[in-house]
Structure formats: C-alpha cells, structure tokens
Amino acid sequence: MQAIRFPENPLLTPKDVPPSRPDLKVIGAFNAGVARYGDEVILLLRVAEQAAATSETVGVPVYDPDSGQTTVRKLDRSDTAYDFSDPRAVRRADTLETVWLTSMSHLRVARSRDGRHFTVDEKPLVQPETPYEAFGVEDPRVARIGDAYYITYTAVSGYGVAVGLAVTRDFQRVERLGLIFPPENKDVVLFPEAVGGRYFALHRPAPRGMGALDIWIADSPDLQHWGNHRYLFGRRPGMWDGQRIGGGAVPIRTDKGWLVLYHGADADNHYAMGAALLDLDDPGRVVARSREPILAPETAYEMNGFFGGVVFSCGALLEGDRIRMYYGVADEAIAAAEFSLSDVLDSLGDPAGAVERV
Amino acid sequence: MQAIRFPENPLLTPKDVPPSRPDLKVIGAFNAGVARYGDEVILLLRVAEQAAATSETVGVPVYDPDSGQTTVRKLDRSDTAYDFSDPRAVRRADTLETVWLTSMSHLRVARSRDGRHFTVDEKPLVQPETPYEAFGVEDPRVARIGDAYYITYTAVSGYGVAVGLAVTRDFQRVERLGLIFPPENKDVVLFPEAVGGRYFALHRPAPRGMGALDIWIADSPDLQHWGNHRYLFGRRPGMWDGQRIGGGAVPIRTDKGWLVLYHGADADNHYAMGAALLDLDDPGRVVARSREPILAPETAYEMNGFFGGVVFSCGALLEGDRIRMYYGVADEAIAAAEFSLSDVLDSLGDPAGAVERV
Numbered sequence: 006m007q008a009i010r011f012p013e014n015p016l017l018t019p020k021d022v023p024p025s026r027p028d029l030k031v032i033g034a035f036n037a038g039v040a041r042y043g044d045e046v047i048l049l050l051r052v053a054e055q056a057a058a059t060s061e062t063v064g065v066p067v068y069d070p071d072s073g074q075t076t077v078r079k080l081d082r083s084d085t086a087y088d089f090s091d092p093r094a095v096r097r098a099d100t101l102e103t104v105w106l107t108s109m110s111h112l113r114v115a116r117s118r119d120g121r122h123f124t125v126d127e128k129p130l131v132q133p134e135t136p137y138e139a140f141g142v143e144d145p146r147v148a149r150i151g152d153a154y155y156i157t158y159t160a161v162s163g164y165g166v167a168v169g170l171a172v173t174r175d176f177q178r179v180e181r182l183g184l185i186f187p188p189e190n191k192d193v194v195l196f197p198e199a200v201g202g203r204y205f206a207l208h209r210p211a212p213r214g215m216g217a218l219d220i221w222i223a224d225s226p227d228l229q230h231w232g233n234h235r236y237l238f239g240r241r242p243g244m245w246d247g248q249r250i251g252g253g254a255v256p257i258r259t260d261k262g263w264l265v266l267y268h269g270a271d272a273d274n275h276y277a278m279g280a281a282l283l284d285l286d287d288p289g290r291v292v293a294r295s296r297e298p299i300l301a302p303e304t305a306y307e308m309n310g311f312f313g314g315v316v317f318s319c320g321a322l323l324e325g326d327r328i329r330m331y332y333g334v335a336d337e338a339i340a341a342a343e344f345s346l347s348d349v350l351d352s353l354g355d356p357a358g359a360v361e362r363v
Numbered sequence: 364m365q366a367i368r369f370p371e372n373p374l375l376t377p378k379d380v381p382p383s384r385p386d387l388k389v390i391g392a393f394n395a396g397v398a399r400y401g402d403e404v405i406l407l408l409r410v411a412e413q414a415a416a417t418s419e420t421v422g423v424p425v426y427d428p429d430s431g432q433t434t435v436r437k438l439d440r441s442d443t444a445y446d447f448s449d450p451r452a453v454r455r456a457d458t459l460e461t462v463w464l465t466s467m468s469h470l471r472v473a474r475s476r477d478g479r480h481f482t483v484d485e486k487p488l489v490q491p492e493t494p495y496e497a498f499g500v501e502d503p504r505v506a507r508i509g510d511a512y513y514i515t516y517t518a519v520s521g522y523g524v525a526v527g528l529a530v531t532r533d534f535q536r537v538e539r540l541g542l543i544f545p546p547e548n549k550d551v552v553l554f555p556e557a558v559g560g561r562y563f564a565l566h567r568p569a570p571r572g573m574g575a576l577d578i579w580i581a582d583s584p585d586l587q588h589w590g591n592h593r594y595l596f597g598r599r600p601g602m603w604d605g606q607r608i609g610g611g612a613v614p615i616r617t618d619k620g621w622l623v624l625y626h627g628a629d630a631d632n633h634y635a636m637g638a639a640l641l642d643l644d645d646p647g648r649v650v651a652r653s654r655e656p657i658l659a660p661e662t663a664y665e666m667n668g669f670f671g672g673v674v675f676s677c678g679a680l681l682e683g684d685r686i687r688m689y690y691g692v693a694d695e696a697i698a699a700a701e702f703s704l705s706d707v708l709d710s711l712g713d714p715a716g717a718v719e720r721v
Contacts, residue, residue: 189547189571211572212523214524228580235542
C-alpha cells in the first residue's frame with residue numbers, strides 16, 4: 006500500500022488558527038471533517054484551546070449553560086482533592102476519574118481551492134452551546150446528503166461523551182438537531198445516502214462493563230432517530246487495531262462496496278488508519294478488511310506533537326481512482342495523503358481477521 | 364408514605380417456576396413487567412437459572428447463535444485465568460472484567476385473575492435467540508400502546524449490556540424489533556402513549572468514563588428509532604438514591620403529570636423505590652421528586668435472599684386512587700404493595716433535590 010503524503014504536510018498547525026478569545030491559546034488544529042462545497046474543499050477542523058497555566062494554577066475552560074458564557078476556572082495545583090499529573094485532564098485524587106479537561110475544542114472552517122493550501126475562518130462555526138458541550142465539541146465528520154451537510158461531532162461534558170448532530174447548508178450557519186447517541190459514544194459517521202430507504206451510521210459505544218471499543222452500525226428513517234443497533238466489526242487483539250477502533254471518514258461508495266476508512270490503536274496507543282469494505286446493499290455485512298494499516302505514523306509531524314504516534318482521519322475525498330485522505334497528526338495538526346482506490350481495495354483481506362467471537 | 368404490602372408476599376418464588384430445561388435450576392423469579400390483558404393481570408417475570416456447580420467446576424450457560432443452542436460450559440475452578448470469587452460471574456483473573464455470568468435469565472409469563480395469585484406458564488415467552496442475548500434477557504418492562512404490548516428488556520452478552528424491543532399481542536408469540544439502545548444501557552421504560560406526536564422513553568446509560576448512572580429521556584417517531592437524548596434527573600450523592608438510579612415502572616398518566624416510579628441505590632447497594640413527576644405535555648421537564656423512598660427494603664423477604672436489601676419494580680397498575688406496584692425482592696422473588704396515588708403525589712418535593720450540576 007503506497008501512501009503519497011502531501012509535500013505541504015502538515016497543511017495547518019495551531020499557529021495558523023487565530024484563537025477564539027484573547028485569553029486562550031490554540032494548541033491543536035486537527036481531526037477535520039471534509040467536504041466539497043462549491044469549488045472549495047472545506048476542512049471542518051477541531052480546534053483545541055488551552056487557558057494559561059502557571060506553576061500554581063491550572064486553567065479549566067468550561068461552558069456554563071445558565072449564563073451562556075465560557076469561563077476559565079482556575080484550580081490551585083496544591084488542592085489535594087484533584088490530581089494534575091495528566092496534562093490533558095483534571096482528575097479526582099481518590100478515584101482518578103476525569104472531572105474537567107484542560108483544553109476545550111470548537112469546530113472551525115478552513116477553505117481551499119486546491120485542497121492543499123487552506124485559509125482558516127476568523128470565528129468558530131460550532132462552539133459549546135448546550136449543557137452536553139460544556140467541555141467542548143470534538144472530532145467532526147461531515148456527510149453531504151442531498152444539498153445539506155450533516156455534521157456529527159463528539160459532545161463532551163460532565164454528563165459524559167455523547168454524539169451531536171448539526172446541519173449546515175453554507176458553512177456559515179448551523180442548526181443543531183440534538184444528541185443522536187447517548188453517552189458513551191463517539192466516532193459516528195453517517196453514510197452519504199440512504200440504502201434501501203434507510204439512513205445508516207457507524208458508531209463506537211464505550212460500555213462501562215462488558216464489551217469492547219468496537220464499531221457498531223445503526224439505521225434511521227430521518228437521521229435524528231437511530232435504532233436496529235448491530236455489532237459490525239471489532240478490535241483484533243495483538244494486531245495494529247488490537248486495543249480500540251472507530252469509524253473515520255464518511256463511507257465512500259465504490260463499485261465493490263462501501264469503503265470505510267477507520268482508525269485503530271494498539272496496546273501502546275499508536276493510532277493507524279485501515280480500511281474495511283461493506284456490502285453496498287447491506288452495509289451491516291463486512292466484505293473485507295485491512296490486515297495491515299493503509300497509513301501508520303512515520304514522519305516527524307506524525308510521531309511528535311501533543312500526543313505523538315497518531316494518524317486519525319475524519320474525512321476523505323474520492324477523485325477518479327484517487328482517495329485523498331485528510332488526517333489529524335499527533336492530536337495537533339492536519340495533514341493529507343493520497344492512495345489509489347484500486348490499491349486499497351486490492352489490499353483488503355478476510356473480513357473476520359482475528360475478530361474475537363462472543 | 365404508607366405502603367400496604369400484600370399479605371400474600373412474596374407472590375412467586377423460584378420454587379413456583381418450572382425450569383426451562385432439566386439441567387438448570389431456577390434461582391430467581393423477580394423483576395417482572397406488568398400488564399392487564401383481557402381480564403388477567405400478567406407478570407412477565409425475569410427467571411434466572413443456574414447450572415449445577417461442584418467443588419471442582421462452575422457451570423456457565425451460554426447461548427450460541429451459530430448452533431441456536433444454549434449449552435452449559437464447565438469451567439475448572441483451578442483455572443488460574445479466571446476469578447470465581449463472585450458467585451454471580453466469572454471474571455478474568457488479571458483485570459477482574461466479567462467474562463461470563465453463572466446464571467442465565469429468560470422471560471416467563473405468570474397469569475392471575477385477582478392480581479394476587481399467579482399461575483406460571485410452563486415455557487418461556489422470551490429466551491436468548493440473538494448474539495446480543497447470549498448471556499440472557501433480563502428485567503422486562505411492558506408498555507401497552509394501542510392493542511400491542513411492547514417489551515423493553517436488557518440484552519446481555521459479551522458485546523455488552525444493551526436494550527432490546529419486542530412486541531406481543533397475545534403473550535404467546537413475540538416479535539423482536541432489534542436493539543433500541545446500544546451498550547451500555549438498561550432500565551428502559553416506554554411511555555404508554557405518544558405525547559405531542561412523539562413516543563418517549565426513559566433510559567439509563569452507563570458510560571465508561573465521565574458521567575454517572577442517571578436517567579435520560581429520548582423520543583421516537585416509531586418506537587424503534589430513538590434520538591434527542593437528554594439528561595432527565597440524576598443520582599443524589601448522600602441520599603437513598605445517591606449511587607445509581609434507573610427507570611422502574613412504565614410511567615403512569617395522572618392529572619398532575621407523568622408519575623415515574625424509579626429505583627435508586629445508595630453507596631451500600633441498598634435498592635429502594637421512589638417517585639418523580641414529569642410534565643404531561645413535556646416529559647423532559649421534571650416537576651417534582653421524592654426526597655424519601657416510597658418503599659425501602661424492610662421485611663424478611665426483602666432483606667434476605669440471593670441479593671438482600673433490594674426492592675426493584677419493573678411495573679405497576681393504577682386502579683382509581685390506588686397504585687399497585689409489583690416489585691422484585693432480593694433479586695429472587697416477586698412481591699406487591701399498594702399506595703394511595705394522592706399520598707404519593709403529595710409526598711413529592713423539589714424536583715432538583717440534591718442533583719449535582721455539571
């Protein structure tokens with residue numbers, strides 16, 4: 006599998022993104038949903054921002070639904086009720102449960118004519134606005150269905166990690182359509198068209214007890230209400246996707262089936278991208294699957310950064326036989342690579358792989 | 364709050380239920396959905412069965428979707444890969460994650476003319492039949508909507524704890540309508556009629572990371588597809604429902620609002636029943652809530668048994684001003700108590716209680 010990384014990589018980094026407020030600093034511009042809009046390529050970036058920390062305090066940005074404002078709460082590092090050892094989160098000292106995040110993400114549009122050089126909007130397109138988004142909105146996927154663009158995103162708050170749906174027609178105004186999956190769930194990708202009269206989505210529940218971080222499929226009459234949940238395919242212990250997997254890009258229709266680009270992490274938390282093929286008429290049936298990743302972290306910008314060793318795609322475009330996959334690198338910046346579609350399809354093997362049976 | 368327990372309590376115990384197979388023993392007949400059907404009261408019991416254990420082996424009943432058979436797997440107690448210290452489950456020795464259950468539940472009909480003396484069907488109405496039910500089907504609720512009875516139940520397997528929907532019109536034949544909530548979720552009760560053109564359900568997600576064991580509400584156009592998930596009300600740390608809560612009986616329409624009988628457990632895992640009142644036209648709005656339980660474990664049959672100190676209702680009937688609540692006791696048998704509806708409504712207080720705000 007030959008991945009041709011763009012020579013311009015990384016395409017955007019935190020320094021290319023103006024902060025949403027003067028008291029916040031952009032630390033990530035990554036994991037972007039992707040769409041063609043008119044003659045532009047749109048990246049809907051996840052932009053992570055952090056408040057200033059000092060040796061004495063940690064700043065925690067939290068949206069308050071009562072006031073409608075995001076405020077930065079200052080926590081004293083000497084407060085023994087909390088554990089500050091993970092720079093990404095503040096945890097309870099006794100149980101090590103996450104209480105707050107040290108950064109907050111919003112969604113920002115970047116636009117390009119050539120798909121390589123992007124201009125970032127001054128203002129966020131989607132920022133926390135509901136109680137379920139108090140800690141941020143993350144990892145958007147954009148599915149064009151008809152002339153509307155549906156955005157699925159991770160809504161993070163003390164209520165848990167859930168999945169919101171929003172819709173835009175112009176990438177300027179957004180309407181929210183509620184939480185479509187309750188906690189804990191993420192990595193939701195909508196199929197770009199109905200199949201047999203129903204819409205489909207991949208999702209990735211995170212159960213508290215039994216069950217693993219595997220990909221499920223559900224269907225819907227209207228994109229807002231989901232049912233008929235079925236396990237689709239799972240992590241493969243011992244392999245590159247042995248610890249957890251989740252949907253990546255919006256599925257791509259090909260002659261051979263629905264091509265799903267998904268991420269997998271191994272036991273060392275290295276995130277790579279692989280592919281699976283689903284039956285065109287029955288997306289609940291897995292036809293084939295990568296045994297090896299189609300892209301694994303390798304370059305300096307993939308190996309080093311906020312969280313190194315991560316490639317994580319939320320969107321791709323098909324042009325003829327070329328797949329152009331945009332992907333977050335090191336939870337910090339955004340990059341792209343191209344593949345031959347037929348090479349990717351030819352590389353797929355046995356759908357079962359080493360899937361654990363229950 | 365005066366609860367009048369039936370003098371016949373417990374109404375049914377494991378010895379009243381013939382096992383589904385000669386090699387299994389009934390250890391629980393509890394947590395029953397409730398319905399009026401013709402001139403009968405129906406209890407749809409959760410019946411738990413165990414395989415014989417010996418000093419050398421533990422028997423684990425598992426449904427195999429490939430063969431369509433339930434087989435009892437014998438595990439050697441000396442196998443160091445597993446931990447057998449919890450009599451309810453077999454866990455991995457290294458992580459203490461649950462791998463199998465030592466009992467399997469199915470759903471069984473019991474019928475009565477007077478609501479006090481029940482005859483139990485010879486055969487199960489619902490038993491494991493899908494991969495998501497490999498470890499059993501549990502804790503049914505029955506909502507009559509039109510002339511159909513919709514059964515929501517917990518589907519347990521290695522895929523996690525999810526929620527199935529099935530429908531019957533005669534309590535003899537059942538049609539499954541798929542999983543309506545993915546793992547991890549349980550305690551789902553359907554409202555018995557549409558409100559403002561939409562169906563509603565209470566559900567209780569169990570997220571892996573942030574978030575607590577609280578009650579959410581969702582809506583649906585068709586009972587099979589659910590969206591618009593919202594947090595409804597939560598556990599109240601330090602109170603009788605401080606550790607976890609979940610929906611109990613199918614909500615009862617009253618002049619004052621939808622009466623929800625729900626269970627709560629405290630930090631010592633004592634399960635009691637309380638009530639909440641939801642707005643008639645907007646069930647997403649909590650109007651009032653019990654500060655004290657309406658029923659807490661007290662009698663010998665509630666305090667002692669398979670898991671003592673538990674009262675847990677999955678169904679109730681309203682007759683004039685009397686609420687007759689059926690409830691599982693000690694995860695082993697089924698009992699009933701009556702309340703005055705107006706007493707229960709009068710006992711409710713501030714809806715917020717000590718709810719934690721995010």
